[in-house]
Amino acid sequence: MTMKFQTGVPLGVLGFVPISAADGEATWEYTVDPAHHNTNGVLHGGVLMALLDTAMGQAVGALVEPTGRFNAAAQLNINFLAPVKSGLVRAQAKVKKLGKRLAVVESEATDERGRVVAIATSTHSLLP
Secondary structure, three states: OOOOOOOOOOEOOOOEEEEEEEOOEEEEEEEOOHHHEOOOOOEOHHHHHHHHHHHHHHHHHHHHHHHOOEEEEEEEEEEEOOOOOOOEEEEEEEEEEEOOOEEEEEEEEEOOOOOEEEEEEEEEEEEO
């Protein structure tokens, strides 16, 4: 699949950076902005969730967009494992099951040291 945007270039208000997407896998990165800290001085979980969701959506898209279909998250579950205060966070996603109407995806976010800071799963509806 050819990405519709340039890899390595930050996108959107959160500045997520697409790294790769092909064969049901995708990788996105985010450099922590202190403006996105919660009241405890760590990265707000919603930003981390959005990063994982973006990677999972793109992983599914890599499989279905070439067929003229698109996908939308129908369910998302996340487990936060460790706080993040600064640095680069990488989200890697992989489609585990692609059916006719649904896809199941897993993703994990790691910090610069390779420590897993969150894991997520999602179910995506596949639409015509």
